[in-house]
Amino acid sequence: MNDHHTPLAPATEGRLRDIGSVDILVGIPSFNNAGTVGHVVRAVGAGLAKHFPERRAVLVNSDGGSSDDTTAIVARTAVDYQQLLIADRQSVLHRIVTPYHGIPGKGSAFRTIFEIARRLNAKACAVVDADLRSISPEWIEMLLRPMVDEGYDYVAPFYLRHKYDGTITNSLAYPLTRALYGRQIRQPIGGEFGFSGTLAAHYLDQHVWESEVARFGIDIWMTTEAIASGARVCQSFLGAKIHNPKDPAADLSDMLRQVVGSLFASMEQHADVWSTIEGSQPVPLFGFPYEVGVEPVHVDVDGMVSHFRQGLSDLEPLWREILGRRTFEQLADLNQQGRKDCRIPDELWSQIVFDAAAAYHHQVLPREHLLKSLTPLYLGRTASFVLATQGLTSAEAEQTIEQLCLTFERSKSYLLARWKAREYQLVSQEPESRVTLDAGGRHEQLY
């Protein structure tokens, strides 16, 4: 148990003393979201009034130093209960608008929210992004009800998304999390989550707040930490997720580094948990799933293939160190194929991801370099996915993702062999790989 409290602003400390304790906490991390945060605050206020009228609730805005009116809008936005036909609002919705301390990023904002949840003894908590355009009051119920009434500890979101929306999730975070921890959480880096007060305290006690977790890595870390700690997890259907485009300055390479770095760091910490798990189990899904039209997405496949090919040419020495010899040879063969046929198949992609995880574990390269050098590989895989699913419906594309997940699960023995290899460098340079994929998709030890 960590007795050190996360530092809070003096004004926030005062507000906490005034409020005392609450049943429910909803957190909104923000940074220059004046255009959308008002809508999010109204949705949260209406959701709490409509679905939890008798509960003491607090809305916490953890802001990263916005230069626009974000915090002022959070403080003054009112909910028109009459318009929403809400008559029995019994409890006042408290509001705390606070800056956060630490490394600038979403994770540090969450840390402050967790600390406030612990100080106020909140039983159920939820966090929602400040840039959401499609949030409705029902989201609040779907994120909190499983904790309030069903005794769950963690609620992951389940969105309707375009088949090319959230490609890091589809090609990496979902298959890898599912294969490692055996739970089929479809959106492990969704952005909106529900969690119990107990789990919030557990998050606070982890010494990760100076790492990638303090930035974009927080989402995947919360999910993996919840599963690995044995928390009861479920999913809630939230419909379509529409939000403002991400900051154009936010580099894909940085985002990928933070997510994958957080995933690989969790693998290090929970190796004893995931190494014994085989296959995967469905996770309960609450809500009423329905189909909606989602925004079309235009994709520049040629650009992604060019990036991949440049990586294959320029980063060859690094990739040879990261990947197994046979994996790299298969990858190099793709360079001889035509642009439209340059596809990374599921088996090869799973081996690439597992090789990278093992290389991270064995520190064959500086970790930051290793993670950043994966960007062209990821773009190559994303281009392959787009080429393979052009003309398919979302449901058919989902089947393709399901096949990828099954490949990851079948290939897990390959990961274990690479992970446990003591002399990683020697193994990766041996003339014959230690592990090979047989016809049935199982990996067998050769020696």
Added chain:
Amino acid sequence: MNNFIDQALMAPLEVLAGHALAVLPNILAMGILLLGGLLIAWLSSHFVERLLHVIGFDHLCNRLGMTTALLRAGIKTDPSRVIGTSLYWTVILLASMGAVSALNLTPINQVAHSLLAYVPHLVTAGIILLAGYVCSNFASQAILIAAVNAGLPPARLIAICSRWGIQLLAGAMALEQLGIAEHIVVVGFGITWGGLVLATAIAFGLGAKDLAKEFLERRVVRTKATAPDDLRHW
């Protein structure tokens, strides 16, 4: 005649033989010191290397991240071997100094003393070169990855230039520390570096003026750039 032979030939030979006999023990001592130094260097380096290996020094370095630091420098040898090799060459250096001093000749002694006084400069220059090597490898790798991720076609060229640039800088600093053609090195380096910067500026200004114009317009005027696609990775 006999007198002539004794005085003109034998006397100088006797003097020479006397000198040779006087120096011979010193030469023998020098040889012994050199051989002994070689033996001690070999034995001590092997012993220290084995000892460090047995007590798990490499494992400790791995946990402390020192192995990674060596890897960053492109040194793919165990830390215990690095220490063993360093010890070997240190003992060889000391033994050589001792051996030269054993001759007990004033000019050689002076040279030996000068060499000894020069050792701190050598060590400093060595550290500068090593640090330059480590930094250049790490930086060029980081630049290569960043350039590839940014989609710059000459990524490898940029990385190679950065590596050589840093190593050149380290080399110039090391030579200055050694006192070898100090001014020429500094002036030469300044001219080369200044020339490179000027050449790049002229090339960018003349050869890519449209690109520069477009870049500055984008940066300063902040016109809205059209996105190549709207794929959301998150």
